[in-house]
Amino acid sequence: MGETARVSAVVWTAAGSLLAWLWLLLGQGFFWRTDVRLPRRREPDVWPPVCVVVPARDEAAVLPEALPSLLGQDYPGRAEVFLVDDGSTDGTGELARELARRHGGLPLTVVSPGEPPAGWTGKLWAVRHGIALARARGPEYLLLTDADIAHGPDSLRELVAAAGSGGFDVVSQMARLRVESLWERLVVPAFVYFFAQLYPFRRIGRRGTRTAAAAGGCVLLRADAAVRARIPDAIRHAVIDDVALARAVKSAGGRVWLGLADRVDSVRPYPQLHDLWRMVSRSAYAQLRHNPLLLAGTVSGLALVYLVPPAALAAGVAAGSTAAAVAGGLAWLIMAGTYAPMLRYYRQPWWQAPLLPFTAFLYLLMTVDSAVQHYRGRGAAWKGRTYARPQAVPDEG
Structure with missing residues (x-):
């Protein structure tokens, strides 16, 4: 029995x-389908100005591979890069200036906001500082990207075209993470799979749904939508800041799109299970x-x-x-x-x-x-x- x-x-x-x-x-x-890529897009007659904000803390190991890809963007409009050195101790800021001198390309400004005050995560305090500087240039879009993300030469161009064509306030791509070590091959694809299971990409871009998420490595944000959603002040505590950003924009009436990237790659290694x-x-x-x-x-x-x-x-x-x-x-x-x-x-x-x-x-x-x-x-x-x-x-x- x-x-x-x-x-x-x-x-x-x-x-x-x-x-x-x-x-x-x-x-x-x-959620399991992987064909959600940048939506259909057409190039605008006049390319809007864009400011790229890169928060960076102790990123000297990955910066030589990632930053030149941003500086070398083939963008027909006005664009510039703000790298916000968040208290690095490995020479990140000086290395960024050296890379700009060596590679040329888009104008680069390197600044440091100092330690974050109580109630702020370090990354979002750096983003706040970068956005404040960028707004003085009057951009129509802000590209928030991490210091370990390498972009294809047309990445910015494609993001802006997709946002304008689809009427999106946020266009975000899930960067392809590195899968070279044994543990990366075993764990990394599952990480993206589980994320898509929690936040199905198809639902995010659909009107009338509550599902909202973004991938922090690559977020193109319309500047006026950032003002309406009070980004980043409204999410200053958030550790999972990318999802919080998307929720804030969508709650303020904005439209959000998220999909998988073809030529936006993370260069950060995670060689061991511990990492x-x-x-x-x-x-x-x-x-x-x-x-x-x-x-x-x-x-x-x-x-x-x-x-x-x-x-x-x-x-x-x-x-x-x-x-x-x-x-x-x-x-x-x-x-x-x-x-x-x-x-x-x-x-x-x-x-x-x-x-x-x-x-x-x-x-x-x-x-x-x-x-x-x-x-x-x-x-x-x-x-x-x-x-x-x-x-x-x-x-x-």
Whole structure:
């Protein structure tokens, strides 16, 4: 009797996981598709002025590869770059000036705002300083991009054309992250896959939806929309600042578009698991609004959706339960099938798709570790700063 009850519990749990995957496959904005790229666009008759704002803290290692790509933008209108040196100790500011002297291109201004006051994250304080300087030039658009992002020569041109043609106040591209080390290949595509699952790209650009997100490495923002949404002051606490920015713009009546990039790439290496672990865990609990109930629900959800399918398949085979094995196997198959397009986008082999449960287990541990660090008072530690209680991103609802 006890064995029958255990098998029945496995069957029902596997069936629940399968139903969850059927809903994710068909009802979550087709998040798994990777064909959301820059929308159709036409070039304007007159190219609007643009200011590029780059917050940078201790970025000397990546700046030689990223900054020249911005300075070398083939943009027909007026454009200039403001690099805001956020208290670097590795010579980031001087290196930026040297790169500008060496490569030429768009005008570069390097400034430093000093330490952020209470209530501000360092990055957003730097962005605020850069936007304030940029506004004196009267730009129509602001490109907010990170110091580790390399842009194709026509990146700015394409972003501006897409924003103008589609009437978008924010056009953001999810930069293609580096996938060279073993751990990068295993973890990075899943990071983007999970992000798209939370914020389906197709829903973000659709009128009348509440879903809003952006990717902080590449955000083209209409200057007047930034004023209406009080960017960045309205989100000054946010550690997950890109999603918070998109929410603020959309709440102020703006339109937001987010998709995958073709020639916007992150050059920052994450060679070891520790590096990727820190990247995820520093903000995971902030995403859950530092709420223990949301943490428990997230852990349970990850287990049901990602860990149950292979476990149910194995348990069903061991116990001779066809129902459990079939339900678990089908759920695992759907999971792998939805992950395959992201692996293809990252030029990774298809056989990595069945490994997603293992990667999801790593993310589960990272999320729990993020909460543990928060309650130890370490919060979101990043480059020598710790934000113990950053403002979380509002719930999707």
